Amino acid sequence: xKTFNIVLIEPEIPPNTGNIARLCAATxxxxxxxxKLGFSIDDRYLKRAGLDYWDKVDLKRWENLEQLQQQHPExxxxxxxxxxxxxxxxxxxxxxxxxxxxGKETAGLPAELLLANQERCLTIPMPGQVRSLNLSNAxxxxxxxxxxxxxxxx
Numbered sequence: 826x827k828t829f830n831i832v833l834i835e836p837e838i839p840p841n842t843g844n845i846a847r848l849c850a851a852t853x854x855x856x857x858x859x860x861k862l863g864f865s866i867d868d869r870y871l872k873r874a875g876l877d878y879w880d881k882v883d884l885k886r887w888e889n890l891e892q893l894q895q896q897h898p899e900x901x902x903x904x905x906x907x908x909x910x911x912x913x914x915x916x917x918x919x920x921x922x923x924x925x926x927x928g929k930e931t932a933g934l935p936a937e938l939l940l941a942n943q944e945r946c947l948t949i950p951m952p953g954q955v956r957s958l959n960l961s962n963a964x965x966x967x968x969x970x971x972x973x974x975x976x977x978x979x
Contacts, residue, residue, distance in 0.1 A: 827921035827922035828852075828853045828854050828855055828883075828921065828922070829852070829854045829855075829919075829921065829922070829923055829924075829925060829968055829971050829972070830854060830855045830856075830857055830900075830922070830923065830924040830925065831845055831848070831849055831854050831855070831856050831857065831925050831927070831964055831968060832857040832859060832890075832893065832902075832924050832925065832926040832927065833845065833856070833857070833858055833859065833927055833929075833960075833964075834859045834860055834890060834926065834927065834928050834929060834934065835859065835860040835861055835862065835863065835928070835929040836858065836862060836863060836864075836929060836930065836960070837862075837863030837864070837929050837930045837931060838863065838864075838930050838960070839863075839864040840961075841930060841959065841960040841961045842858070842862075842864070844961035845960070845961050845964050846878065846879065846882045846884070847878050847882075848961065848964060848965050848968065849882050849883070850878040850879075850881040850882045851878075852968060852969075852972060852977075853883075854883075854968060855883040855884075855885060856882055856883065856884050856885070857885045857886075857887060857893055857924070858884070858885070858886050858887070859886075859887045859888075859889060859890050859893060860887070860888070860889055860890075863929070890926070890938075893924075897924070900922065900923075900924050901920060901922070901923045901924065901945075902923075902924045902926055902942070902945060903917055903919075903923060903924065903925050903926060903945050903946075903947055903967075904926045904934055904938065904939060904942050904945055904946045904947070905925060905926065905927050905934075905946075905947050905948065905949070905963060905967055906928065906933050906934050906939055906946060906947075906948060907933060907948060907949075907951075907956060907957045908933060908934070908936065908939060908948075909939065909946040909947060909948040910948070911948070912946055912947050912948060913947065913948060913949070913950055914947045914948065914949050914966065914967045914970055915970060916947070917947050917967075917970075917971070918974070919970070919971035919974050919975060920975065921975055921977070923971060925964065925967050925968060925971065927960060927963065927964055930960050933957075947967070949963055949966055949967070
C-alpha cells in the first residue's frame with residue numbers, strides 16, 4: 826500500500842520535526858526534510874520529541890523541493906499555507922502517495938510557490954484569533970484527513 830508523504834521545507838524547530846517524525850512512524854508516512862534545517866539532525870530536542878521511534882521513520886533528505894519533485898514526477902503535491910484564503914484542507918481529494926508540503930515555522934511556503942500551484946494550495950481554517958497552528962499539529966490534521974478519505978484508518 827502506498828503511504829502518504831509529509832514534506833517539511835526548511836524546518837526550524839527541532840521538537841516540531843521530532844513530533845512530525847513520530848506522526849509519520851505512527852501512520853507509516855514518509856518524512857521528507859528539504860533544504861537547510863534550522864537544527865542538526867542529531868539535535869537532542871529532535872530526538873526527544875521523536876522518542877524512540879526514529880528507527881521506524883522512513884526519512885529522506887533533499888537539497889531542494891525541485892530535487893524531490895524530479896525524483897517523483899508522478900507525485901501529487903499539496904501545499905499547505907495560512908496565506909491561502911480559500912480551499913480548506915478538507916476539500917483536497919487525497920490519494921495514497923500524495924505529498925503534503927509545509928513551510929518553515931516563521932515564514933511558511935514561499936509566495937511564488939503558492940502562486941504557481943494555486944489549484945493545489947490548501948489551508949486549515951482558524952476562526953479564532955491566531956495566525957496559525959503549530960506545524961506538527963497542522964501536519965497531523967491534514968494527514969489524518971487524507972488517511973480518513975482513503976480508508977486507511979481501519
